[in-house]
Amino acid sequence: MRDADAIPIESPLDPPWTLPYRGTVGMACLIVAESAIFIIFVVAYIFYIGKSLSGPTPAEVLELPIFGTVCLLSSSITVHFAVSALRKGAISACTAWVAGTVLLGSIFLATTAREWYHLIHDEGLTIKTNLFGTTYYSLVGLHATHVVVGLLMLALVVVFGLLGHVREEHSEKLEALSLYWHFVDAVWVVVFTVVYVLGR
Amino acid sequence: MSTQVVEGIDGTLTTRAARPANVIYEWLTTVDHKKIGLMYIVYALIFLIVAGVEAMLMRIQLAVPNNHFVSPEVFNQLFTMHGTTMIFFVAMPVLFGWGNYLVPLMIGARDMAFPRLNAFSFWVSAFAGLMLYFSYVGASGLYAAGTAPDVGWFAYAPLTAKVFSPGHSTDYWTLSIFLSGIGSIGTALNLATTILCMRCKGMKMSRMPLLVWLYLTMSGLVFVTISPLTAAQVMLTFDRYLGSHFFDTQAGGSAVLWMHFFWIFGHPEVYVLILPSFAFVNEIVPVFSRKAIFGYPAMVAASVGIGFISLSVWAHHMFTVGMDAAANTFFVFATMVISVPTGIKIFNWLATIWGGKVIFATPMMFCVAFLFQFLIAGLTGIMLAVAPFDWQLGNSYFVVAHFHYVIVGGILFALFAAFYYWYPKVTGRMLSETLGKWHFWLFVIGFHLTFDFMHIPGILGMPRRIYTYEASRGWGTLNMIVSIGGAVQAIALLIFVYNLVVSYWKGKEAGHDPWDAWTLEWSTTSPPPDYNFAVLPTVNSRRPLWDLKHPDDPDSDYE
Numbered sequence: 001m002r003d004a005d006a007i008p009i010e011s012p013l014d015p016p017w018t019l020p021y022r023g024t025v026g027m028a029c030l031i032v033a034e035s036a037i038f039i040i041f042v043v044a045y046i047f048y049i050g051k052s053l054s055g056p057t058p059a060e061v062l063e064l065p066i067f068g069t070v071c072l073l074s075s076s077i078t079v080h081f082a083v084s085a086l087r088k089g090a091i092s093a094c095t096a097w098v099a100g101t102v103l104l105g106s107i108f109l110a111t112t113a114r115e116w117y118h119l120i121h122d123e124g125l126t127i128k129t130n131l132f133g134t135t136y137y138s139l140v141g142l143h144a145t146h147v148v149v150g151l152l153m154l155a156l157v158v159v160f161g162l163l164g165h166v167r168e169e170h171s172e173k174l175e176a177l178s179l180y181w182h183f184v185d186a187v188w189v190v191v192f193t194v195v196y197v198l199g200r
Numbered sequence: 201m202s203t204q205v206v207e208g209i210d211g212t213l214t215t216r217a218a219r220p221a222n223v224i225y226e227w228l229t230t231v232d233h234k235k236i237g238l239m240y241i242v243y244a245l246i247f248l249i250v251a252g253v254e255a256m257l258m259r260i261q262l263a264v265p266n267n268h269f270v271s272p273e274v275f276n277q278l279f280t281m282h283g284t285t286m287i288f289f290v291a292m293p294v295l296f297g298w299g300n301y302l303v304p305l306m307i308g309a310r311d312m313a314f315p316r317l318n319a320f321s322f323w324v325s326a327f328a329g330l331m332l333y334f335s336y337v338g339a340s341g342l343y344a345a346g347t348a349p350d351v352g353w354f355a356y357a358p359l360t361a362k363v364f365s366p367g368h369s370t371d372y373w374t375l376s377i378f379l380s381g382i383g384s385i386g387t388a389l390n391l392a393t394t395i396l397c398m399r400c401k402g403m404k405m406s407r408m409p410l411l412v413w414l415y416l417t418m419s420g421l422v423f424v425t426i427s428p429l430t431a432a433q434v435m436l437t438f439d440r441y442l443g444s445h446f447f448d449t450q451a452g453g454s455a456v457l458w459m460h461f462f463w464i465f466g467h468p469e470v471y472v473l474i475l476p477s478f479a480f481v482n483e484i485v486p487v488f489s490r491k492a493i494f495g496y497p498a499m500v501a502a503s504v505g506i507g508f509i510s511l512s513v514w515a516h517h518m519f520t521v522g523m524d525a526a527a528n529t530f531f532v533f534a535t536m537v538i539s540v541p542t543g544i545k546i547f548n549w550l551a552t553i554w555g556g557k558v559i560f561a562t563p564m565m566f567c568v569a570f571l572f573q574f575l576i577a578g579l580t581g582i583m584l585a586v587a588p589f590d591w592q593l594g595n596s597y598f599v600v601a602h603f604h605y606v607i608v609g610g611i612l613f614a615l616f617a618a619f620y621y622w623y624p625k626v627t628g629r630m631l632s633e634t635l636g637k638w639h640f641w642l643f644v645i646g647f648h649l650t651f652d653f654m655h656i657p658g659i660l661g662m663p664r665r666i667y668t669y670e671a672s673r674g675w676g677t678l679n680m681i682v683s684i685g686g687a688v689q690a691i692a693l694l695i696f697v698y699n700l701v702v703s704y705w706k707g708k709e710a711g712h713d714p715w716d717a718w719t720l721e722w723s724t725t726s727p728p729p730d731y732n733f734a735v736l737p738t739v740n741s742r743r744p745l746w747d748l749k750h751p752d753d754p755d756s757d758y759e
Contacts, residue, residue: 022313022397029389029423036427040461044435044446053452127444131452134444138435 240297308400598658649685
């Protein structure tokens, strides 16, 4: 009678016992932790606005990355459609939407790469130059690193989709991945506001 | 529940594990939460001995005036390594170890939510500790090869800049803390997800054991405290290797920014460590008072409240840096406020003991000592929270005495209680009560000799991290008493380790439930099988085993 299954329970009429999906909760926890990391970098950026001892300043060299931003934010919508498609069992539609997300994310990365090339090659701004360079490259670079990680995982989904390994029951997993991607987009909104609007 | 199938599974496990090579392979590759938990605990105990030896070396150096037992360079390395090891490679892993072991058992689950992530987190933390100590042979610093980090455990800028800390001994510190941070975040994520997603049928949030609630709060705190430290370590590495200027005062960078980033981690970290200690006390005090915990909802609210308030107190470590009046006032006030939920907890424990049939077994004795000592630690904390008082005594031995009172008198005592309480579950055998009482009394005496008397040289003006002092200062006798107390604690610790080892073979058989306790881990065998529960339990109240033992008067009638 000492066994756990012998513990008496009162009413068998209780509602069915359901708990949230662990992938979603785990991803939410990761997002909280990652947010704290980004907050520290954003705080450092804001703290050092206008404190550089030498040029170039943000106003001189930064331009609004409108095109890249539009691409990245649109990719949030495409990944959302991918999840809805998978929930309905439309595997090839899902793969296509994820592929579209990868494409849009890659375009964003390419615009960042061009911007960095311009800043390093034409303007001579590196991470060593001044406090603006230090905080700019580390904050934008941290975000870009997260974009790269997201793109690798999404690309893996595309590969699996093309090989026919993606099935309807994976929709929760894809949803957890899409949460990460939405987070990366949301962070970009903050970075955009801080770096290109407030900091300029 | 013992069926043929279950016995068959158990049988295969024992036969396969018989050969030594298989045993090692099994432990290296395991994803079982109990084995990983035990590895965390053993690894922390090894580092506890190492960091304890470092503490003893420092106490020998400081026992008499004008001493040259170790060189000043070695002394700097000793206090850096002692602090870093104790926080990151003793306290964190041992608490994560117990969390890993107990949380799935207490919520009626068979494993953690992400078993492989669990193994990954453990091994990353373990290698981080090894890497920190590899610096003794592998790192080069200001004093050539074989230099351990010597920048202090909070590594203030600009001391950590490349010019002031040449070589790469500081990088061993940075990278090992970075790695241990990854491991901590991984395990915290795992614990939180396990608690939210793996509870057995009927275990609503309002029915979880308080230990589980506290681990959930602690995990939440880890996300928002360890991450800033990880971010700051990335910045420091950029400064040292890519030539960026985050903490480079020559280029307009700010040394105070590092202090903020470090203490945004550093203070909530104290609560990351103390919350699981509260968790142990929450489980042990009711069982040995033979009463249900007093004020369960208030306890939960107070714990979560402590979690939130602890995020807004960090700059009380920085009163002496010179902040403006508004900042000082805010942090004094916030620090004072945190004593309210902590006081609620202490009163609830007292109310639990009040009128109970108290059994003074070793776990309960450690808990009672915890209550007294944690209260005193909190009182010196309130003293230091007053900014003008802190201006006088900041960075003195008074501060060292205060936080050791919290960490040793609070956290370590609660941990010892946990060891005596759950050792029978882990091994199937009881720890020796006689040795336990020796351990307890020697440790209490040693602790009070060391840390009560340590306050006084602080008030007399002895700064922390000082290498040696003149005889004319009049600190000699007090420091000798402090060092003698340290030796007594070391002896008590050796008795404890001896007890842990010997009782594994010689201890009394424990059976399922030696303490007549009420939470789910006591419903399965000791040690629990790999799958924890043959049939997943269903619970109907906060004390499922009470319901099982008293079907005529179940708790669910009153909750």
